[in-house]
Amino acid sequence: MRQPLGRTEFVRQAGLKRMPQLPSLQNFRSALIVKPSSLGDIVHTLPAVRLLREAHPHLKLRWLANTEWTPLIQESTLIDEVIPFPRKRFRGLAGLLQFWNWRRKWMRMPREEPEIVFDFQGLLRSGIVSRWRGSRPVIGLSDAREGARYFYSHIVPVNAGGHAVDRYLEIPRALGIQVNAEDVNFDLAEGNKPTGADLNWRESVVLHPWSRGEGKSLSEDSLAALCEALAPRGVILVGMHDGTKAPQASHVTDLSNRTSLAELVWIMRQAGWVISVDSGPMHIGAAVNPRTLGVHTWSDPRKVGPYPATADVWKAGRIAKRTDFSAAECLTEMSITPKAAREMAAWVRR
Numbered sequence: 001m002r003q004p005l006g007r008t009e010f011v012r013q014a015g016l017k018r019m020p021q022l023p024s025l026q027n028f029r030s031a032l033i034v035k036p037s038s039l040g041d042i043v044h045t046l047p048a049v050r051l052l053r054e055a056h057p058h059l060k061l062r063w064l065a066n067t068e069w070t071p072l073i074q075e076s077t078l079i080d081e082v083i084p085f086p087r088k089r090f091r092g093l094a095g096l097l098q099f100w101n102w103r104r105k106w107m108r109m110p111r112e113e114p115e116i117v118f119d120f121q122g123l124l125r126s127g128i129v130s131r132w133r134g135s136r137p138v139i140g141l142s143d144a145r146e147g148a149r150y151f152y153s154h155i156v157p158v159n160a161g162g163h164a165v166d167r168y169l170e171i172p173r174a175l176g177i178q179v180n181a182e183d184v185n186f187d188l189a190e191g192n193k194p195t196g197a198d199l200n201w202r203e204s205v206v207l208h209p210w211s212r213g214e215g216k217s218l219s220e221d222s223l224a225a226l227c228e229a230l231a232p233r234g235v236i237l238v239g240m241h242d243g244t245k246a247p248q249a250s251h252v253t254d255l256s257n258r259t260s261l262a263e264l265v266w267i268m269r270q271a272g273w274v275i276s277v278d279s280g281p282m283h284i285g286a287a288v289n290p291r292t293l294g295v296h297t298w299s300d301p302r303k304v305g306p307y308p309a310t311a312d313v314w315k316a317g318r319i320a321k322r323t324d325f326s327a328a329e330c331l332t333e334m335s336i337t338p339k340a341a342r343e344m345a346a347w348v349r350r
């Protein structure tokens with residue numbers, strides 16, 4: 001993989017003016033994290049936020065996130081306040097009025113001055129919202145898109161081809177915080193146990209077979225083959241059902257479309273094993289359960305795979321660690337056949 005550019009080299013290649021040196025966080029009373037979405041990206045931001053919290057415990061940390069993802073961080077000990085961003089309400093003409101009303105409330109929200117803003121999202125929307133906060137400075141990443149970086153007062157250079165976790169960690173590193181491999185922890189709350197579900201969680205495989213990304217989900221045949229090969233071990237299906245017929249078997253429990261986000265975290269934490277296609281829940285599984293297998297058909301696991309070194313990845317017909325795949329393998333596109341599904345089951349048995 002490409003190595004991160006040095007600051008001088010980044011500025012030269014990107015054609016940007018040299019940005020002023022980042023200020024010391026000791027000079028601020030609060031910090032705002034702007035990372036509204038997506039599910040996996042919020043998980044990826046947690047290690048950077050944890051380092052900011054540990055290095056500067058005096059800061060009051062607030063996090064702006066899409067309303068549907070706030071349960072992921074509401075119980076986190078890292079955050080003092082979670083600010084819901086109801087993006088779904090802002091669609092259409094009526095949504096413009098709702099957005100304007102939200103903006104007025106946003107501008108009047110209390111804060112501890114001076115406050116610093118970190119835009120981890122790097123899109124036009126997040127850049128505008130960060131600037132609207134009214135606090136200075138606004139820190140962003142060099143791979144921001146849609147013109148977001150024009151709203152920043154400071155830009156942190158990152159390797160645009162790197163994993164999201166590594167890119168986000170460049171912010172605490174640029175602020176003088178030491179970043180070591182052992183410091184990369186995902187502080188997700190315990191979650192909530194589902195009501196009415198009395199299962200042998202520790203001996204079961206939690207299977208998340210569906211993804212909104214085209215070509216990522218398990219086919220009906222592959223899903224059936226995987227569940228059959230895992231028998232008699234219990235299989236718990238989770239996630240948002242995409243219409244694929246779930247296998248009907250005594251060892252299969254279908255909880256798809258029936259769990260909240262907090263319940264999904266709890267289930268994946270308790271499971272004996274987690275198998276998930278490339279999706280947000282895959283990153284939750286890898287964050288809370290060392291026995292997680294991420295399944296990649298066409299996406300590059302080095303960039304978007306499960307980050308923890310404990311997790312495994314299926315890619316290009318084999319199972320290995322994310323960083324063990326070659327560039328050629330990561331460029332391949334291979335569907336999940338019933339044979340490949342049975343190989344995943346064999347990995348669990350081993």
